[in-house]
Amino acid sequence: MQNSKCAFVAVIGAPNAGKSTLVNAIIGEKVSIVSPKIQTTRRQIRGTTEVGNTQLIFIDTPGFCNPNTPLEKVIVSNFKNSYRDCDIVLLIIDATSKNVTPSIKLLERLSNGAVIAVVINKVDIAEKKSILEIASQLSRYNFVKEVFMISALKKDGIDDIKKFLIDVAPNAPWFFEANTATDLPVTLRLAEITREKLFYHLDKELPYSVYVETEVFHETEKKARIYQSIVVMKASQKGIVLGKCGNMIKMIKHDAIEDMRKILNKKIELKIFVKVKEKWTEKAVHLRNAGIID
Numbered sequence: 001m002q003n004s005k006c007a008f009v010a011v012i013g014a015p016n017a018g019k020s021t022l023v024n025a026i027i028g029e030k031v032s033i034v035s036p037k038i039q040t041t042r043r044q045i046r047g048t049t050e051v052g053n054t055q056l057i058f059i060d061t062p063g064f065c066n067p068n069t070p071l072e073k074v075i076v077s078n079f080k081n082s083y084r085d086c087d088i089v090l091l092i093i094d095a096t097s098k099n100v101t102p103s104i105k106l107l108e109r110l111s112n113g114a115v116i117a118v119v120i121n122k123v124d125i126a127e128k129k130s131i132l133e134i135a136s137q138l139s140r141y142n143f144v145k146e147v148f149m150i151s152a153l154k155k156d157g158i159d160d161i162k163k164f165l166i167d168v169a170p171n172a173p174w175f176f177e178a179n180t181a182t183d184l185p186v187t188l189r190l191a192e193i194t195r196e197k198l199f200y201h202l203d204k205e206l207p208y209s210v211y212v213e214t215e216v217f218h219e220t221e222k223k224a225r226i227y228q229s230i231v232v233m234k235a236s237q238k239g240i241v242l243g244k245c246g247n248m249i250k251m252i253k254h255d256a257i258e259d260m261r262k263i264l265n266k267k268i269e270l271k272i273f274v275k276v277k278e279k280w281t282e283k284a285v286h287l288r289n290a291g292i293i294d
């Protein structure tokens with residue numbers, strides 16, 4: 001294509017800021033899973049969209065935190081590798097957060113020549129005073145090219161961000177074919193869908209002990225057969241994932257099938273097995289099966 005533009009856009013910020021919600025809102029489909037719990041995203045997820053002659057490639061990243069557990073260490077190293085070599089960095093700040101200083105301080109690490117913009121998110125529920133306070137703290141970073149105030153959840157302010165990205169995107173050939181949406185392998189994308197349901201249905205810490213692997217994926221024109229394993233660390237956790245009379249796993253399966261149908265656009269046959277693998281977060285083979293490392 002003549003005069004084509006293409007930009008790699010890293011979306012970074014604290015856990016739970018709304019990074020994945022924003023990426024999905026811009027792309028117009030769920031390429032990255034979302035939940036009310038922190039550290040939903042464990043690896044970088046690329047999502048793409050095209051507007052006119054411009055291709056925008058978003059790199060959704062795990063939220064930045066000071067790591068404590070073995071899993072957090074891997075997640076944070078995935079974050080650190082994810083925004084190098086990007087043309088544009090969008091720093092997402094949760095306007096409802098009690099302490100935005102660590103988020104704002106992330107700006108000081110970004111010196112790779114990328115265009116930098118800040119997105120103040122969740123303005124639908126944040127107090128005006130907090131929003132203005134964040135904006136005033138940002139004013140001393142004169143290299144920040146633009147500050148947006150948006151609600152990713154309500155899709156308010158998304159078009160302004162898109163316009164800005166198209167404007168600053170460099171002239172370059174498209175990196176992906178049009179309408180790719182995401183380059184995540186379908187098996188991993190389907191595993192992520194089930195993991196999202198675990199984040200919604202399981203309490204507190206349990207989602208952090210769990211990964212999902214798609215072991216069988218077979219599709220015909222009308223139907224997809226998917227076999228997945230939910231891997232937990234202890235036998236007691238297996239009981240919780242299955243639930244009383246299998247009720248928990250039934251709910252998870254029901255919700256996962258609904259999303260999988262939207263993605264694949266066909267009938268879904270889903271079987272889920274629950275397995276125990278002790279200390280999987282400390283073993284490379286499992287981190288690979290989980291898609292957390294390549």
Ligand SMILES: Nc1nc2c(ncn2[C@@H]2O[C@H](COP(=O)(O)OP(=O)(O)OP(=O)(O)O)[C@@H](O)[C@H]2O)c(=O)[nH]1
Pocket residue numbers: 013014015016017018019020021022033034035036037038039040041042061062063064121122123124125150151152153154
């Ligand atoms: N009210 C409101 N909630 C939002 C908004 N954006 C995101 N959320 C909610 O915030 C929570 C976290 O959203 P995610 O998109 O998973 O956040 P994230 O930054 O990707 O989180 P990690 O992957 O854990 O780092 C979810 O419950 C979202 O529905 C917003 O604009 N307004």
Ligand SMILES: [Mg+2]
Pocket residue numbers: 019020021032033034040041060061062063
């Ligand atoms: Mg996320």
